[in-house]
Amino acid sequence: MKMKPLSKVYTALVLLFLFAPILILLVFSFNQSKSLSVFSGFTLYWYRELFRDAETLKAVRNTLLLAVSSSLLATAMGTAAAVGIHRLRSKYLRAALDTVTNIPMINPDIITGISLMLMFVFVGRLFGAATSLNFATMLIAHITFSLPYVILQVLPKLQQMDKALPEAAMDLGCTPLRAFWKVEIPEILPGVLTGLIMAFTLSLDDFVISYFTAGNGFQTLPIRIYNMTKKTVTPKMYALATIIFFVILALLLISNLSDDDTDRKLKAAREKRKAKRAAAG
Amino acid sequence: MKKLTALLLAAVLLCAVLLSGCGGKTETLTLNVYNWGEYISDGSEGSFDTVREFEKWYAEAYKQSIHVNYDTYASNEDMYNKLSTGAVSYDVVVPSDYMIARMISEDMLQPLNFDNIPNYRYISDQFRSLYYDPENLYSVPYTYGVIGIIYNANVVDEADAGGWDLMWNRAYAGNILQFNNSRDAFGTAQYKLGLDVNSSDPAVWDQALAELKAQAPLVKSYVMDEIYNMMESGEAAIGAYYAGDYFTMLDNQSENVDLRFYYPERTNYFFDAMCIPKSAQHKELAEIFINYMLSEEPAIANAEYICYASPNSLVYENADYADEMGEEAMEILYPELEDFTALYNEYAYRNLDQATLDYLNTLWEALKIS
Numbered sequence: 001m002k003m004k005p006l007s008k009v010y011t012a013l014v015l016l017f018l019f020a021p022i023l024i025l026l027v028f029s030f031n032q033s034k035s036l037s038v039f040s041g042f043t044l045y046w047y048r049e050l051f052r053d054a055e056t057l058k059a060v061r062n063t064l065l066l067a068v069s070s071s072l073l074a075t076a077m078g079t080a081a082a083v084g085i086h087r088l089r090s091k092y093l094r095a096a097l098d099t100v101t102n103i104p105m106i107n108p109d110i111i112t113g114i115s116l117m118l119m120f121v122f123v124g125r126l127f128g129a130a131t132s133l134n135f136a137t138m139l140i141a142h143i144t145f146s147l148p149y150v151i152l153q154v155l156p157k158l159q160q161m162d163k164a165l166p167e168a169a170m171d172l173g174c175t176p177l178r179a180f181w182k183v184e185i186p187e188i189l190p191g192v193l194t195g196l197i198m199a200f201t202l203s204l205d206d207f208v209i210s211y212f213t214a215g216n217g218f219q220t221l222p223i224r225i226y227n228m229t230k231k232t233v234t235p236k237m238y239a240l241a242t243i244i245f246f247v248i249l250a251l252l253l254i255s256n257l258s259d260d261d262t263d264r265k266l267k268a269a270r271e272k273r274k275a276k277r278a279a280a281g
Numbered sequence: 282m283k284k285l286t287a288l289l290l291a292a293v294l295l296c297a298v299l300l301s302g303c304g305g306k307t308e309t310l311t312l313n314v315y316n317w318g319e320y321i322s323d324g325s326e327g328s329f330d331t332v333r334e335f336e337k338w339y340a341e342a343y344k345q346s347i348h349v350n351y352d353t354y355a356s357n358e359d360m361y362n363k364l365s366t367g368a369v370s371y372d373v374v375v376p377s378d379y380m381i382a383r384m385i386s387e388d389m390l391q392p393l394n395f396d397n398i399p400n401y402r403y404i405s406d407q408f409r410s411l412y413y414d415p416e417n418l419y420s421v422p423y424t425y426g427v428i429g430i431i432y433n434a435n436v437v438d439e440a441d442a443g444g445w446d447l448m449w450n451r452a453y454a455g456n457i458l459q460f461n462n463s464r465d466a467f468g469t470a471q472y473k474l475g476l477d478v479n480s481s482d483p484a485v486w487d488q489a490l491a492e493l494k495a496q497a498p499l500v501k502s503y504v505m506d507e508i509y510n511m512m513e514s515g516e517a518a519i520g521a522y523y524a525g526d527y528f529t530m531l532d533n534q535s536e537n538v539d540l541r542f543y544y545p546e547r548t549n550y551f552f553d554a555m556c557i558p559k560s561a562q563h564k565e566l567a568e569i570f571i572n573y574m575l576s577e578e579p580a581i582a583n584a585e586y587i588c589y590a591s592p593n594s595l596v597y598e599n600a601d602y603a604d605e606m607g608e609e610a611m612e613i614l615y616p617e618l619e620d621f622t623a624l625y626n627e628y629a630y631r632n633l634d635q636a637t638l639d640y641l642n643t644l645w646e647a648l649k650i651s
Contacts, residue, residue, distance in 0.1 A: 035533040037514030049325055054333070055351060121368045130562060133368045216313050216369050217350030227318030227353035231587075232509050232529060236325070 022245055029238035047243075050236040059224040060240070063204060066135075066220060070142035071199035077143065078150025078199075079192050083184070085151070086158040098155075105148040113212035116141045120213065133215030141213040142203045149202060150195035157191030158184075190262050197255055201248070310347040312566045315360060315371040317553070318353040320424075322579070322586035329582030335573050347566070364389065370560045372567035378552045381420050382413040383632045390556050392418045397568035400575035400595075407621045408592035411552065412629065420554035421571050424589040426523045427616065428465075428549040431530065434539040436518035445473035445545045447519055449492075454499040458511060458520035461503035463645035464630060465549070466493060469521055472547040472628070479631040483640055490644045494651060503649070509533070512540060523551075524613050525589035542613055550625045552592075590614040 024036075032041040050056065081101065088094040104112060117133070124132020161184065169179035185192075207222040214223055225237055314332075324330030332349045339347045352371070354360040357380040363369055365387075376384060384390050395401055404422055414420045432442055441450055448457055448469060460466040470492035471478045476485050501517050511517040512530050515538040527542045534540050555574065557567045573579060577595045581602050584591040588610075596602055603611050618624055633641065 033533055034529075035513050035535065036510045037516075038535045053323065053325055054330070055323060117366065117368060121366055124368065130560075131368065131370045214352075216371070217311075217352060219352050224318070224353065227355045229355055229506050230317050231319035231526070232506055234319075234325070 025238050026242045026245070029235060029242045031235060034232070034235055046235040046239040049234075050239045053236060056221075056224060056236070056240065059219055059221045062218055063220040063222075066138060066142055066210075067200050067203040070139055070146060070203045071196055073139070074143045074146040074199045075150050075192060075196040078147050078195055079154050079188070081147070082151045082154035082158060082188075083180075086155060101148045101151050103148075104145055105152070109145070109206070109208035110212075112145055113141075113209040116144065116209065117212040131216055133213055135215070135218050137215065138210065138213050138218060141209050142206065145206070145209055146199035146202045149198045150192075153195035153198065154188055154191040157188035161187040187266070190259055190266075193255065193259070193262075197251070204248075308346065310345060310563070310566060311350060312347060312373070312563055312570055313350045313352070313369075313371045313561075314373045314570065315352050315354060315364075315369075316373075316375045318355055320353070320375065320553075320587055321351075322582035328586055329578060331574075331579050331583060334579065335570060338573065339569070349570075364558055364560070367560065370562055371558055372561040372563045373555055373570055374558055375423055375553050375555050378411065378413040378554070379630050379632045381554060381556060384556070384558075385414065385419055386632075389559055390419045391559050391561070391564070393421065393557060393571070394565075394568055397565060398572045398575070400572050403575055403580075403594045404592050405594050408552075411622065412626045412631065413552070414554070420556045421575065422552050422554045422592040423574070424584075424587055425550065425552045425592055426525055426589045426614075427544060427551075428468075428521055429524050429527065429542050429544045429613070430519065430521050431512055431527050431540055431542050432520075433512070433515060433518040434541050435515070435537060442541070442543055443545075445469060448521065449473070449496050449499065450519075451499060453519055455501050456518040457496070457499050457501055458508055458517045459493075459496065459500045459503050460521065461505050463641050465521075466503070466645070466648075467641065468549055468630070470496075472545065472549070475547065478549070478628065479633065481634055481637045483637075486637070486640060486644055490648060493648050497648065497651065513538065523589065525587065527613070528588050528610055544616060547628060550629045552625075552629070588614075 027039065028036055029046055030042050030044070031039050032043045032045070085094055085097050085101075088097065116137075120132045120137045165187065166176075166179045166183050169183045170176060174182065205222070206220075207226065210220050211223055211226075214220065219227075221240075225233060228234070228237070322328045322331050324333065332351050336347055336349055339345070354363070357377050360374060360376060361380060361384070364371065364374065381390070398421060401421060408422050408425070409417050411422075430442070430445070430447060432447065436456060437447070437453060441447055441452070447453075448459070450457075460469065467486065467489045468478050470476075470489040471485070474488060474492060476489060480486070501511075504511065504520070508517075508520050508522055509526070509530055512520055513533045514535055524542065524544075527540070531540050555571045557564055557571075561567055574583070575593055575595075577599070580591060580593045580596050581599060584593075584596045584602065585605055591597055597615055606614070
C-alpha cells in the first residue's frame with residue numbers, strides 16, 4: 001500500500017515525458033505569433049495557412065499514398081510469406097528463413113537506405129534510364145523495410161493456431177484454398193491487422209530510407225519538414241503535426257477496440273466449439 | 282473474407298494504376314526545380330505563389346501547359362550527394378558559392394545560354410565575376426547575405442558591442458551562442474583574429490581552435506536554427522547569424538527582449554545562385570524559369586519572403602520594396618560597402634581541399650569533446 005502513491009507519481013512522470021512535447025506542439029499550433037516562447041493569443045490562422053500550402057499538402061498526399069500502398073502490399077506479401085515459412089517441414093530451413101527476414105529489421109536504416117539507392121541507380125543505369133528513382137522505387141523500399149514486421153506479427157498467430165483446424169475443415173470437404181480463407185485467415189486476422197497498422201505507421205514515420213530513395217517530384221512530409229531547417233519551421237507544421245497526431249490516435253483507438261472485439265468473437269467461437277464437442281462426446 | 286480479398290485486389294489495382302500513371306502525361310511539359318527549403322515565395326500568408334504563377338505565365342506566353350516539380354533540400358551537401366549519384370535529374374538548382382565552384386570543377390554544371398536570360402541585365406556589376414564563377418558562365422545570383430552579430434540590448438551593454446570580441450566577453454558567460462557547424466564556428470574565430478578562412482595551413486586552423494577552446498566555457502550551446510527560439514525568448518543574449526534571419530527573430534521577440542544587430546569589421550559573405558546541372562533534361566525551360574525568377578514581381582516577392590538581400594536592381598531600387606522592408610532592414614541588408622566584390626572575394630568561404638577538410642573535422646571533434 002505504501003508504494004501506491006509513489007507508483008502513481010512515477011506513472012504520471014512517464015506520461016508527462018511522453019506527452020509534454022506533443023502538448024507544447026499542440027498549444028503553440030494555436031499561437032498568434034511564430035514564437036515558441038510566448039503565447040500571444042488563440043488563433044486558427046496556421047491551420048488556414050496549412051490548407052493553403054499546396055506543396056505541403058502534396059507532401060502529405062505523397063506520404064499517405066506511399067504509406068497506404070506500401071502497407072497493403074507488405075501485408076499481403078508478408079502474410080503469404082509467414083504462411084509459407086510456417087508450413088516448411090525442415091526446422092533448419094525455417095530457422096534460416098526466419099533469420100533472413102529479420103535482417104532488414106535489425107539493419108540500420110541508413111544502410112538499408114543507401115544500399116537500396118545504390119541498387120536502384122545500378123539497375124537504372126543498366127536500362128539506360130535518365131533518372132532511376134521514382135515512386136515505384138520508393139514503394140519497393142518501403143515494402144522492403146516493413147515486410148519483416150508483418151511476418152513477425154503473423155507468424156506467432158499461425159503457431160498459436162490449432163493445426164487440426166484447417167485439417168478438420170478439409171476433412172469436411174473444404175478445398176485447401178477454401179480452408180485457408182475460411183479457417184486460417186480468421187484465426188490469424190488480428191496478427192495481419194497489427195502487421196498492417198505497423199507497416200503503415202513505419203512508412204509514415206520513415207525519414208532516412210525515404211531520404212535516400214526519393215526521386216524527382218516525390219518528396220514525403222518528413223523530408224519536406226527536414227528541409228525547412230535552413231530557415232525556421234513555421235507554425236503551420238505544428239498545426240499539421242497536431243492533426244496527424246489526432247488521426248493516428250483515432251486509428252489506434254479504433255484498432256484496439258476492434259482487436260478486443262475480434263479476440264472476444266474468436267474466444268466465443270472457440271467456447272461454442274468446445275461446448276458442442278462436449279455435448280457430442 | 283471476401284472483404285479481405287477485395288481489399289488486396291484493390292491494393293494491387295491501385296498500384297498498377299499508380300505505376301502506369303508515372304509514364305503518362307504527354308501533353309504537359311515538366312520542369313524539375315531543386316531549391317533550399319523555405320527559399321521561395323510560396324503563397325503562404327497572402328504572398329505571391331511563384332511556382333504556380335510561373336506555370337500560369339508560361340501557359341499563357343507559350344500556349345503550352347507546364348508542371349513544375351519543386352523539391353527542396355536542407356544543405357549544399359545534401360543537394361550535391363543526391364545529384365552526384367545520378368539517381369535524380371534536376372533542371373534548376375540553387376547551390377551556394379563554394380559549392381558552385383566545386384560543381385564547376387567537377388564538370389557537373391553546364392554553361393547558360395544568356396540569350397534566354399535577358400533579365401540578367403538587372404544584376405549589377407558588383408555581383409558579377411565573383412570568384413566562384415569568374416567568367417559568368419554558369420550561374421545567376423539569387424540571394425546574398427552577410428553574417429553579423431545579434432544581441433539582446435537588455436542584457437548586453439551597448440559599449441561592449443562592436444566586434445567579434447563580444448562573443449568572447451567573459452561578462453556574458455553562459456549567454457553566448459556559437460554555430461554548430463565547423464566551417465562557420467571556425468570562421469568566427471578566424472575573422473576575429475584576422476586569419477584567412479580559406480587557408481590550407483594547419484597552423485591557421487590550430488590558432489582558430491585555441492580561440493574556440495578559450496570561448497567554450499562561455500558558450501551556452503552550439504546551435505543552428507535553434508538560435509531563433511533561444512534569441513527570441515531571451516534564453517541567450519549573443520549569437521552570430523545571417524542578417525536576413527535577424528529580422529525573423531526581431532518579429533518574434535518576447536516583450537522583455539530587445540534585439541539589435543551589427544556587422545563586425547571582417548565577416549562572412551555568401552551567395553546562392555541558380556545553375557543548370559549537366560544532367561538537366563530541359564535546359565531551355567530552365568533558362569526561361571531562371572529569367573522569370575529575375576523579373577520584377579517574382580523577384581520582389583521572393584526577396585520579401587526570404588528576407589535576404591537580392592542582387593537584382595529591380596528589387597533593391599524598388600521604392601515599394603524598400604517601404605515594405607522598412608528603413609532599418611534596408612540599411613542592414615544592403616550595407617554601403619566601398620567595394621563589395623573585393624570584400625566578397627576576400628572573405629567568402631571557398632571550397633577547401635580534402636586534407637584541410639579532414640583536418641578541420643578532427644579539430645571540430647576535439648573541440649566538441651573537450
